[in-house]
Amino acid sequence: MNPFINGSLAVYRREMLIFRRRFKRQMAGQAISPLLYLTTFGYAMGGELRFDGISYLDFLVPGLVAMASMTQAFAIATDINVARFYWHIFDEFQAAPISNGSYVAGEVMAGITRAFMSIGIILGLGLLFGVRLHYGVLFWLAILLNSFFFANLAVALAMLVKSHADQSLLTNFVITPMAFLGGTFFPLDRLPAWLQHVLGLLPLTHASTAIRSAALGHEVHWQSLLLLAAMGSVIFPVAYHCVNRARD
Amino acid sequence: MIAIEELYKNYGPKKALNGISLTVERGELFAYLGPNGAGKSTTIRILTGLTRMTSGRASLGGFDIETQVTLAKHQFGVVQQYVNLDQELTVFENLDIHGRLFGMSKRARRKKVDTLLAYIEMEDRADTLVKSLSGGLKRRVTIARALLHEPGILFLDEPTVGLDAAIRRRIWALIKKIQQQGTTIFLTTHHIEEAEFLAQRVAFLDNGRIVALDTPEHLMESVGHWAVDQFAGSEMTTSYFKTRQKANTFKAEGEFTLRRVNLEDAFLSLIGRKVQS
Known part of the structure; x- marks a missing residue:
C-alpha cells in the first residue's frame, strides 16, 4: 500500500478505536446540544416564527448541521492536545516512519467522521421534530468541505498551542462566536451591512448558506462551495506546516 | 550501528548538547549516564526524530537521520521515559496500531504481537485495557511495542524510572535478553547500578558534553x-x-x-x- 495512505489509515484507525470505545457517551453528548436547541429555539420559541415562508425549525436544522460540522470536526483538537501533552502519543507518531502529511490526513479523516456522526444525530432528532429536508449531493458536499476545513484548522491550532488551557481559549474565542454568528440561528440579512460583510469572511457563514439552500431544495450558490474548497486547499498545507514546526 | 558526530542542540542561549560524538557498535548495550538536564533525553529525542539538531550528523544503521528520515526510522524502536501508550485501548490494539504505522501486514502484525506478548510474559493480557495495567506491565508493553517492527536498535530512555526494585530487576532481565538476541541498545538512565549491571560501555554526560566513555570496569x-x-x-x-x-x-x-x-x-x-x- 502507498506509504502515505498506509500512515493516514493507521492514524485514523487509532482515532476510530478510541471513538468506538467512547461511542455511547460520545453519541449521548453530541445529542444534548441539538436537542436543547431544537426544543428551546425551534419548538418552544419558534412555533409561530417563519423566515421567508419556512418554519423556524426548517431554518434551524440546516444551521445546526452546519454548526455541528464545524464544532465536531474542530473537537479533534482537544483529543490531539490530550494525546500530545498528556499521553505523549504524538511522539509515537513522530518516531514512526510516516509523513506529517499522513498524520494530518488521518486526523482530518477522524474529524470528518466525527462530524458526520453528529450530523446523523441531528437529522434523526430533526425527523422526530417533524423536519423533512432535501439531503442531496450538494448538501453532503457542503458538510464535507466545511468539516474538512475545520478539522485541518483543529490540527494546525493543536500544534501551535502550548497547553490545554490555550486550547480552551481558542475554542472560546474562535469557534463559539462563529457558531452563533455564522448564519446558524438567524438570517444574516437582518444585520447591518458592514457586519454582514465581516461575517461573510467566515467559512461557517458560507457553509450555513450552502447547507441550508441544499436542504431546503433551493439553488446552492456555487461561490460558497468554491470558497470552502479554496479555504480547505489552503488550510491543509498550513496544518502540515504546523505539524512540521511541532518538533522542537 | 549508531554514529553521532559533533552533535549540538541549542535552546536559545542554552547549549543542551555541546558537541557529542560517539559510536555504538551493532549488538552493543551502551549506557548514557548523567544527572537530570545533562542532555540524555535530548540526544534520544534528536536520534528518534522528535527534536531537531542545531548542527552535527547522526546515522542509525547507516542511514542519516536528517536526509534518510524514513529509512532511519525503520532502524529503531524507542521506549520513552514516560509511558506513551493509549490508555483507552487494549494491549493488542496499542501494538497493532504501531505495526500499522510501520506498514506491517495484518498477518505479520498478529504473529509478531503474539510472539512479543509471550516474550514479555503477557500473552493473557492482549485484550486488557492499558489503563488497568500496573506501571511495570505498562513498561513491558512499551518495550514490546518498540520491538514489534523488529528494529536493529532499541532506544531506552530511563526505562525503569518510577518502578520499584523488584520490577526494575525484571525489566533489566528483559533488556539483557533483548540484547543477547543481537539488538543494539542505547540506554539512558540515572540509576547508576542499572548501567553497571547492564552496559558493556558507558558514557558519562554532563552539561551536554561527554566527560568519559569506557567500559564500566575501566571507569x-x-x-x-x-x-x-x-x-x-x-x-x-x-x-x-x-x-x-x-x-x-x-x-x-x-x-x-x-x-x-x-x-x-x-x-x-x-x-x-x-x-x-
Missing part, C-alpha cells in the same frame, strides 16, 4: 578498587584505594565503611556530583 578502575566512606556528622567523604590492604591501613576517624568501588564513585570523581543530585 571504576580509574578511581581505584576500594573505597572508604567516612561519616562525620552529616558529612560523608570517600577515599579510594588501589588495594584492599591500602584501604585497610587508611586511618579513618569516626564511623567509616569499607566497600568495593562502584560506577557511582567513578561518576562522582569525574563529574564532582552524584547522578541523582
